[in-house]
Amino acid sequence: MTNKERTLHVLVLAIVLLPPALPAGDTLKAKILTALPPSQTIALPLAAQAQPVPPLTLEALIQEALANNPALQSAQRRVEAQRAIVPQVKTLPDPIVSVSWMGGLRPFDVMRNDPSSFRSVGAMQQIPFPGKLKLRGQVADRAAEAAWWEYERLRRRVIADIKAAYYELFYLEQAIEITYKNKDLLEKLARIAEVRYAVGQGIQQDVLRAQVELSRLLQRLVVLEQQKQTAQARLNTLLYRPPDSPLARPAPFPKAELAYALDQLYTLALDKDPELQGAERLIEGSQYALNLAGKEYYPDFSVGFMYQNRPLMPEMYGVIFNANIPIFYKTKQRAGVRQATEELLTAQRSRDARKTTLFFEVKEQYLAAKASEELVRLFSQAIVPQATLALESAMAAYEVGKVDFLTILDNFITVLNYETDYYRELTNFQIALAKLEPLVGVVLTQ
Numbered sequence: 001m002t003n004k005e006r007t008l009h010v011l012v013l014a015i016v017l018l019p020p021a022l023p024a025g026d027t028l029k030a031k032i033l034t035a036l037p038p039s040q041t042i043a044l045p046l047a048a049q050a051q052p053v054p055p056l057t058l059e060a061l062i063q064e065a066l067a068n069n070p071a072l073q074s075a076q077r078r079v080e081a082q083r084a085i086v087p088q089v090k091t092l093p094d095p096i097v098s099v100s101w102m103g104g105l106r107p108f109d110v111m112r113n114d115p116s117s118f119r120s121v122g123a124m125q126q127i128p129f130p131g132k133l134k135l136r137g138q139v140a141d142r143a144a145e146a147a148w149w150e151y152e153r154l155r156r157r158v159i160a161d162i163k164a165a166y167y168e169l170f171y172l173e174q175a176i177e178i179t180y181k182n183k184d185l186l187e188k189l190a191r192i193a194e195v196r197y198a199v200g201q202g203i204q205q206d207v208l209r210a211q212v213e214l215s216r217l218l219q220r221l222v223v224l225e226q227q228k229q230t231a232q233a234r235l236n237t238l239l240y241r242p243p244d245s246p247l248a249r250p251a252p253f254p255k256a257e258l259a260y261a262l263d264q265l266y267t268l269a270l271d272k273d274p275e276l277q278g279a280e281r282l283i284e285g286s287q288y289a290l291n292l293a294g295k296e297y298y299p300d301f302s303v304g305f306m307y308q309n310r311p312l313m314p315e316m317y318g319v320i321f322n323a324n325i326p327i328f329y330k331t332k333q334r335a336g337v338r339q340a341t342e343e344l345l346t347a348q349r350s351r352d353a354r355k356t357t358l359f360f361e362v363k364e365q366y367l368a369a370k371a372s373e374e375l376v377r378l379f380s381q382a383i384v385p386q387a388t389l390a391l392e393s394a395m396a397a398y399e400v401g402k403v404d405f406l407t408i409l410d411n412f413i414t415v416l417n418y419e420t421d422y423y424r425e426l427t428n429f430q431i432a433l434a435k436l437e438p439l440v441g442v443v444l445t446q
Contacts, residue, residue, distance in 0.1 A: 053248045053249075054248060055248050055249050055250060055251035056166070056169075056247060056248045056249065056250045056251060057251055058162070058163065058166050058250075058251075058253065058446075061162050061166060061235070061239065062158075062159050062162050062163075064239050065158050065159075065162050065238055065239050065240075066155065066158060066159070068239065068240040069154075069158050069240065070240070071154060072151070072154050072155055072158060075147070075150055075151040075154050076151055078147050078150075078151070079144065079147045079148045079151050082140070082143050082144035082147045083144045085140045085143070085144070086137055086140045086141050086144060087137075088140075089133070089136040089137055089139075089140050090133050090134070090136065090137035090140075091133070092125065092126070092127065092128075092133070093125075093126045093128075095123055095124060095125045096123070096124040096125075096126075096304075097121075097122070097123050097124075098120075098121070098122040098123070098124070098306075099120070099121055099122075100118075100119070100120050100122075101117075101118065101119035101120070102116070102117050102118055102119075103116075103117025103118070103119075104117075110309075110310075110311055111311070112311050113311060113312060114311060115310050115311060115312050115313055116310075117310065117311060118308055118309060118310045119308070119309050120306055120307060120308035120309070121306070121307050122304055122305060122306035122307070122320070123304060123305050123306075124302055124303070124304035124320065124322075125302065125303055125304070126300060126301070126302045127300065127301045127302065127303060128300045128301075129295055129298040129299060129300055129301070131295055132292060132295050132300075135288050135289075135291055135292040135295060136292060138284075138285070138288040139285050139288045139289050139292060141285075142281045142282065142284045142285030142288065143281075143282075143285055145278075145281040146278045146279075146281040146282050146285065149274045149275070149277045149278035149281060150274070150278055152274040153274035153275055153278070153438070156274065156437065156438035156441075157438055158238070159434075159437070159438075160434045160435055160437055160438050161238055162235070162238055162239075163430070163431070163434035163437075163445060164431045164434050164435065165231060165234050165235040165238055166235065166250055167427045167430045167431050167434070168231050168234075168427060168431070169228065169231040169232060169235060169247070169250050170250040170252075170253070170427065171423050171424060171426075171427035172224055172227055172228040172231055173228070173249055173250060174420075174423040175224050175420050175423060175424075176221065176224045176225065176228060178416065178419050178420055178423075179217060179220055179221050179224060179416070179420070180221070182217065182412075182416045183214070183217045183218070183221070185412070186210065186213060186214050186217060186412065187214060189210055189408075189409065189412065190207070190210035190211060190214055193206040193207045193209075193210045193405060194207050196405075203405075205406070206404075206405040206406065206409075209405075209406055209409060210405075210409060213409060213413060232247050235247060253430070253445075253446055254446050255376070255426065255429070255430075256429070256430060256433050256444055256445045256446060258366075258369055258370070258373065258433065258444065260440075260442075260444075262362075262363065262366050265362050265366060265436070265439075265440050266359060266362060268440035268441060268442055269358050269359070269362050269439050269440050269441075270355070270358075271441070272440060272441025272442070273354075273358050273439050273440070273441070274438070274441075275354050275358070276351065276354050276355060276358055279347065279350050279351035279354050280351060282347045282350070282351075283344065283347045283348055283351055285347075286340065286343045286344035286346075286347045287344055289340045289343065289344075290337065290340040290341060290343075290344050292340070293333070293336040293337040293339070293340040294337060296326065296332075296333045296336055296337075297326055297329060297333050298326075299323040299324045299325060299326060300323070300324055301321070301322065301323050302320070302321070302322035302323070303319070303320070303321055303322075304319070304320035304321075304322075305317075305318070305319055305320070306318040306319075306320060358439060361439055362436065362439050362440065365432045365433075365435045365436045365439070366432075366436065368428065368432040369429055369432035369433055369436065372425045372426070372428040372429035372432060373429050375421075375425040376422065376425045376426050376429055379418060379421060379422035379425060380422060383418050383422075384415070384418045384419060384422060387411070387414050387415045387418050388415055390411050390414075391408070391411040391412060391414075391415055394407050394408050394411045395408060430445055433445050
């Protein structure tokens with residue numbers, strides 16, 4: 001027998017208009033069965049019954065969000081752009097081809113019998129100092145890796161946000177359903193109190209208290225409906241739909257299991273946290289940039305070839321060799337090394353700060369998950385069953401006149417609150433695991 005069935009059973013027993021001291025015999029059981037309410041199934045239109053709306057599935061929502069998220073698409077394009085830089089900076093500069101002539105305005109025109117006129121063709125290739133191209137490629141490669149980890153961070157965050165919004169909507173749907181069912185049962189209790197008061201077997205306080213509790217349930221429904229609409233708007237926003245787009249009811253999900261200890265989660269986070277991994281790639285890139293800045297003290301070279309033709313003279317060939325001299329190293333190369341050093345230290349401090357924050361975030365969500373998991377166990381195995389038994393016991397005592405109507409009403413409200421709290425803690429548990437997933441890089445929820 002479910003908690004709802006037990007509660008309904010207890011409330012049906014209250015449909016006894018005889019004095020509380022009267023023993024419940026076969027005649028009374030017949031009256032109770034006669035007074036049983038009809039089925040609580042809500043009648044739907046024929047069209048709705050013929051075409052039931054399939055429930056929301058978490059996997060479909062995640063795929064839709066990943067496909068439509070513009071920030072994620074932008075980050076992915078940024079990764080591709082960064083990767084396209086790597087072969088560019090590793091390649092030699094474009095060679096320079098020169099064409100020149102002297103002696104006339106027309107191309108390659110020279111003045112015959114004038115040895116001062118000429119026409120020539122040359123080519124020049126710049127060659128950086130050995131090691132510079134490799135270092136530039138390594139700097140760009142680490143920047144591309146850091147961009148990929150930023151994309152991965154956004155992707156995981158989108159998935160975690162979708163899961164959190166999905167679980168929150170699931171909780172609100174369950175809380176509303178529980179409240180509506182209990183509202184119907186509480187209305188029966190209120191009618192019982194009114195009938196007993198009308199025949200002189202109850203007091204007015206019972207009637208007023210039942211009406212007050214019924215009004216409180218209506219207030220709770222108003223708040224829950226508002227929260228549900230907000231949760232739907234949130235989920236639609238994450239899916240990049242209009243906020244008022246209709247959403248089906250979330251499908252039930254199995255409770256997850258936290259199979260990792262806190263130390264294991266710390267280890268996973270150090271290896272797989274996208275922000276920390278991105279910071280590590282930036283440190284590596286900054287170290288390569290520092291090495292490259294040290295290479296700037298060495299000159300780059302240029303090698304060229306030239307052909308020249310002059311009238312009345314034999315053809316001439318020449319080779320050109322150039323090298324830049326870094327004589328302004330005090331204000332240029334030295335400043336470049338200082339800049340690269342500061343950027344390396346900045347990246348290292350950012351990595352250390354992220355590590356400290358990461359451990360806090362992991363522990364925060366771990367403790368939240370463990371607390372909610374324990375509360376879920378207590379509610380399902382102890383609190384809700386005990387509260388239901390207390391309600392049944394109070395009902396039995398009421399039948400023999402040992403407790404009053406208000407005691408039954410208090411126990412009824414207690415069962416309602418505990419059932420709602422169960423789903424609240426179940427949702428909190430799932431959300432805590434969903435928030436852990438981006439940090440540790442492991443799927444913890446179904």
